[in-house]
Amino acid sequence: MTQNEQTPQEHTLDNSLALLKDGYDFIFKRRREMDTEIFRTRLLGQPAICMGGKDAAELFYDTTKFKRSGAIPKRIQKSLFGVDAIQTLDGDAHRHRKMLFMSLMSRERLDAFAELLREEWEAAARRWEKLDEIELFGESQELLHRAACRWSGVPIDEKTVRQKADDMGDMVEAFGAVGPRHAAGRRARRRTEEWLEGFILDLRAGEFKVPEDTAAYAMAFHRDLQNRELDARMAAIELINIVRPIVAIGRYVVFGAIALHEHPQYREKLAADEGKYRQWFVQETRRFYPFTPFLGASVIHDFQWKGHEFEEGTMVLLDIYGTTHDPKLWENPDVFRPERFEHWDGGPFDLIPQGGGGYDGHRCAGEWLTIDAMRVGLEFLAKRLDYEVPEQDLGLSLSRMPALPESRFKMRNIGLKNEAVSADL
């Protein structure tokens, strides 16, 4: 037997349709069936290696073995990420671009974001009080978009703000879709890139001014390793790489709201933040609910790992959903239990809903901001709002990528309680 034959192999011409059908469970289901952390299959007409778990995650983030350029399909770049953006860079070019993103994430700037976000929740809730019913998903995307624009220096036009927030959301909605949902995401991206490219050009021409510590300023005037400004379209794409994922936190707000609804015993604990309850609840929401299904990279040169052969150019997928539900890492992984985080040691390769490793690698630049934004939003829901949750379908299908309940979380009879939310995180 050659080393290669040790890797379980699916005998299939191509499994792309099964990937769409099984969605988040595609890799994990096969890992369970074959009792393996790694297997070979064929996807998008080419051989692919799928793997999951802590060791596999650590391997995936070894930049001497894997690269991102050429690994992200164009259809994902044209909808979700933007073509040739940070997600596709490697080596020094990536490190330099990543420093630009991380420079926006100082504690001071994150606190400023949390404050803007609290204002937006308060303003939105005052509007909701006058309505019979709202849909939390769209509403939270809009309020996150407003906070993201104010924080990033992007102008808000009241006439178009909801449309622009929906466009940000549609780019995310497109990633695991074929047909109309995917096409809508591409159209949304084209419109948004055109809008923000014009804005970047205005900033450069001095026709519009923004503070120097904003993302808009950073993207407009960033210089690459050759000391050149980014192409205006690329600056717009990277600015979208700030605003779009902030809007996407609306999905986690909905997941947190579902968790609160299905486990009402946590509401008071969350409001009072007994222990570090808010932090545990947020971490469990990010671990438990499906958002990113897997990540892709490509093998730089032949190597072996635990007796498995990796050949140059092979596409490799890391199972994100399966790793956050791996029974080797999480006791009773399919039970929602925030207290599990009381004794979690904070490893870089187990809780990986937003990628693993360090922030100098490809791990999500906005992870701290996401956690802060969820703490603000969930505290607001638990402490400041009274609401009813009418009968609706809150089920999440693992074959819909990205996952979202059909009803998008409807809330009724919303009122504001006389309780102040905390000023710090």
Ligand code: HEM
């Ligand atoms: C809504 C919740 C979010 C989820 C589920 C999420 C998830 C992820 C994942 C899985 C990655 C890829 C990691 C990798 O390739 O190894 C990533 C990368 C990234 N995220 Fe997030 N993210 C979220 C929020 C944010 C926010 C709020 C921001 C910015 C404010 C952000 C900015 C980025 C950037 C710039 C990258 C590319 C990093 C790189 O390639 O070096 N994300 N995110």
